[in-house]
Amino acid sequence: MPEKRKIYFTKMQGAGNDYVYIDALGTPTSLSPGTVNLPDLATKISDRHFGVGGDGLIVIMPSSSADFRMRMFNADGSEAQMCGNASRCVAKYLYDKGFTDKEEILLETNSGIKILRLHIEDGETRSVTVDMGCYYLHCKDIPAKGAIDDVMIDEPVVADGREFLITAVGMGNPHGVIFTDSIDDCLVHHYGSILETSDVWPEKANIEFVEVESPTRLKMRVWERGTGETLACGTGACASAVASFLKGLSGNEVEVVLLGGILNIRIDKENGHVHMHGPAEFVAEGHYYYQPD
Numbered sequence: 001m002p003e004k005r006k007i008y009f010t011k012m013q014g015a016g017n018d019y020v021y022i023d024a025l026g027t028p029t030s031l032s033p034g035t036v037n038l039p040d041l042a043t044k045i046s047d048r049h050f051g052v053g054g055d056g057l058i059v060i061m062p063s064s065s066a067d068f069r070m071r072m073f074n075a076d077g078s079e080a081q082m083c084g085n086a087s088r089c090v091a092k093y094l095y096d097k098g099f100t101d102k103e104e105i106l107l108e109t110n111s112g113i114k115i116l117r118l119h120i121e122d123g124e125t126r127s128v129t130v131d132m133g134c135y136y137l138h139c140k141d142i143p144a145k146g147a148i149d150d151v152m153i154d155e156p157v158v159a160d161g162r163e164f165l166i167t168a169v170g171m172g173n174p175h176g177v178i179f180t181d182s183i184d185d186c187l188v189h190h191y192g193s194i195l196e197t198s199d200v201w202p203e204k205a206n207i208e209f210v211e212v213e214s215p216t217r218l219k220m221r222v223w224e225r226g227t228g229e230t231l232a233c234g235t236g237a238c239a240s241a242v243a244s245f246l247k248g249l250s251g252n253e254v255e256v257v258l259l260g261g262i263l264n265i266r267i268d269k270e271n272g273h274v275h276m277h278g279p280a281e282f283v284a285e286g287h288y289y290y291q292p293d
């Protein structure tokens, strides 16, 4: 059995979507990513009983094409392309800990470079707006297997004998948005978990259940690919806002009410860029005794 390793971490949350953050930026307590199996670390450190506990692992690294780079791993160890809530927390981490004095940070992710705009008060990051880039709808890009067309808008998909109308939206990662009159635990846990792994999604998907409360306010719960239900999903809130806007259920600016807080989403009608504004908070810091396999 290899020796246990001491891994320094910071725990952060954005609208209740909590991750364990590890920096690989070259400080004395930094991680050297090449020396660790990151999917294995993600699974173990995210465990809420035997680990630190969280919805997954975020690694903050240097970048050759942007100011910094973020890699994100779900609680099951799978690596995702993008995480909206984590991108805001990374902005706060970098600025508040003095890694940068920029109030606009370019962050490389597995789905391209995102622009993080920090809202600073008294030298501290209070909230962050992220330019999440353009949404996309083509099935081959998401990826999704639309039976009817090249895009999936309200396409019927059956899970455990019940039919759902799903709108597929790419926000760097794949999302299936379902509009409903009321959201309950059975919808999110039972049907969400079945739909995450439906044949419709070659790479699985995040499933959002959305109630339209008014043209400017959506209520949403999410079943996340690789993690299960979380208290918020930034890319999911963006995907829900896009689906709602395209279907004419809401305008291009909405607040999305999640179990863990509120995110404000604005879709730029000119260029399709989606802007997400929301909170980012430090929770705890320490070190974790990692036992590699």
Ligand SMILES: N[C@@H](CCC[C@H](N)C(=O)O)C(=O)O
Pocket: 017, 074, 079, 080, 081, 082, 083, 084, 085, 086, 173, 174, 206, 224, 225, 226, 227, 230, 232, 233, 234, 235, 236
């Ligand atoms: N919570 C996130 C999304 C995390 C990744 C997702 N589970 C996936 O596998 O695509 C967010 O805030 O966007």
